[in-house]
Amino acid sequence: MTGRATFRTGDVDEARREIAARFYANFMDVIEARGRPFAARFETVGLGSVVVGDMRCGADVRMRFAELGAYHVNVPLSGRLELRQGTAAVTATAERGVVLDPAGQVVVDRWAGDCRVLAVKVDPAALRRRLEELLGRAPRGPLVLGRDLDVARGHGRDWARLVRRVAREAADPQGLAQHPLVARPLEDALLTGLLLTTGHRYRDELTRPARPLRPAPVKRVMDAVRERPEHPFTVTELAALARVSPRRLQESFRAHVGMTPMEYVRDVRLARTRAELCAAEPGAGVTVSEVAWRWGFTHLGRFAARYRERFGETPSQTLNGRPAPGC
Template identity: 30%
Template sequence: MTSAATKQPIADSAHVAPRRLFLQSKSVEETQAFFLRCGDPIRVAFRSERQFDFEVMAVECDGVSLAIANSRLGMEIALESPPDCYSMLLPSSGALAFEKGKTDSVESRTDTGVVVDSSDVRVARFGPRCGWQRMAISSRQLHEHITLLTEQPVRERVKFKPHFDTQSGIARTMFAVSQAIIGGTRGTAPLLSAPTAMASLRDAVLAMFVEGLPHSYSDHLGHRVAVPAPRSVRHAIDFMHANIAKPLRLEDIARAARTSPRSLQLAFRNFRGSTPMEYLRRLRLDGAHNDLLHCEPGTRVADVAYRWGFAHHGMFSANYAKAFGERPSATLRRGAQR
């Protein structure tokens, strides 16, 4: 029995409506079609000729995806176009493993779960009688949260410690909240009529993922800027993130920050060591760098440049080389070899 992805509206338009997903199937083709209907930007291939079974209940809400799944017979999934997110998996039974290359892999151990950068995963294997919970955070949401906490842009992929203790307080709390969200959107779905509560739980998952799991930016979280940046700077940065690929002038950013262009220039000089436009350019370059490393086959440098608001290819290449020490075409080639 299969139920396609469904959307349930939330009364308060200020909150993003969660999407509820459910599947119970013994068909490889039906499962494949389900993933495609969900709008997930991945193509999944199952490589087993044995009998097949798969069941999943999931909720997606504004870049945070939570799921409880199981497969009695086990399965293998080839990810031809991996999702741009970070995932935390807690096995309740059986074993699971992820291949990130020909020789690089990570697998669950006794009393440990797995954290992976899903953009690097090529094959996911779930053994017989495998049950698991999955928590996934989009790269955009996770990077923006780190930026919010550190007041510094995230310039490279976040590297998480690959294993976590399933009995640790933070893991138990995270997955208890995950279960509460999934359970709260089933049946009478009380969370669907309580959008503020839903948003709070979703934000708690994101915060615990960033602040509770060891990763390459953990030290930065412990050394936050001693003097908070002025509100105008924070508003300006929020506006930049929300309009990252749009043509923006200093006047536009200052208007959104509710200050004058001159005052905003001075505030950025004092608290960011750059001008607002330099800061915006760096954010865009960071985004372009990440896209070039994780692009689809056939992607051109010009495609990525335009996507991030760089209309002049020559200037983009020069600024990119200055920021990353190589031309964008070199990064694109490295990304294609991963």
Template identity: 30%
Template structure:
């Protein structure tokens, strides 16, 4: 891995938990030549890195901070020992995406099959193998646990208390790592999309939802499954809410909170009544909203497809374009051009 002295790109703004007067996001990308320099990169963490293996140090660090989350990726070509703490009131989950050998984390060995977690009050005790690339998400504990309680009726922090590794399958780990990598790649290409509050909310909820899917919940009692009449009632209330908030980028989490049901109950209800899961139903609603916005703002020199998609929470632009074309038979740029 090649490395250059100093920052490649840095955008300064508010990391998680900073005062709201600051800008709403930050992006940092650096190549590092020293373990101390690398340790200082992670916003709001207090760390010390000691290089353990011999040779020139070459590291790569990338970070996005917005809302209640901090996404970061770090790659190292030397074994280091990391000590310190994360920012107070946080929860970190990390997965290796490239690793040679095994390492040590919080009293346990870890490998390519390990998903790691760290609480905001936990001491970091992390020895890396000689080569490691890892992606991670650090989230505000209160925001994450509130989401888990409202959407899944789970006390996630109680489930993770005292853990250093997470019991996830290789496929679940791969899915979580792929989401983090894809999300960071999208933001790297167009970081300014984070200035839209809807985009920040959509990405935050996508992270929280995938994390909850990754962590296996306790088995649900069959007796708790809602009846057919109850499921019909849930769908009717959900559709009523969506119709009265048609100009807002509603999410599955919003519906769960407003209706007082779990995501699983919402899933069962939509699947039985409409033969369509709530995610696809909401995606169709949002795609139609984007289409209307494109037609209404056509001809404006300041209007871009990316901006309108971001307002409705579509953060992966290539996926959005494919979904839009599959739904309407044309690309969003074609809708904009034709309406203009």
């Protein structure tokens, strides 16, 4: 989603449809008015893979969602938001935001009428790609984010402030955030900030003191592979891109990346394949073989074995079943 939208309504069904259009399909009903009429006010802005909303309903409401298919963060600016995902019940407040996983049904038991919430939807594939860029390698296994988000101090507070500044742009049709030269860096900042703010298995690696920069030959190869992972690279071709000998490239990759150049190619391909399988719509006719072929895997047996070793499930389970969390 890109662009901005301003929405006002006193009709619950209209509000439900707007949330479905900007975020997720849902069921909504008013719990009790308490003398306050239902009066939804939504300001949303899309920055590529991220959607930010400044949202309130006026009256207390209850909502239900199926699996979101995206990471979602709720940060109340006022009031309380009581919700559940699976068996975990949490209450989001102005001091404590909540992070929801792409998998697992969500029930909002009470969105208080006085609760104004910053809602952030994040595409899982984009977040994983951003993590890959920051690590300099394809991450292994699912990306599971911690549920609690401290927005009263530290990185969490700073990230929430950035989200609020972006949300303000939704009310301004001439806002600078709509300019392509600004929107992309803002999108990257929101993705990076979320990775630095929430708990997950790679956070320590991201926050530890910066390692020495990788040598230019290694960086040239990594950039080329991430740009075209489906290309049938060979060690000789990669060495030519790096402008060093194949042996020197192998040694540099082992020293600075922890794997050989061709292992790195395979890792990036596996990550891109999984992202496409996760994003495939049910019934769309997508097959594992066509996705694997598109990303450069010509031997399906070896591909399937490496995929299962990497992600703990078969490609078909990702496509047709219930993929691991963080897909």
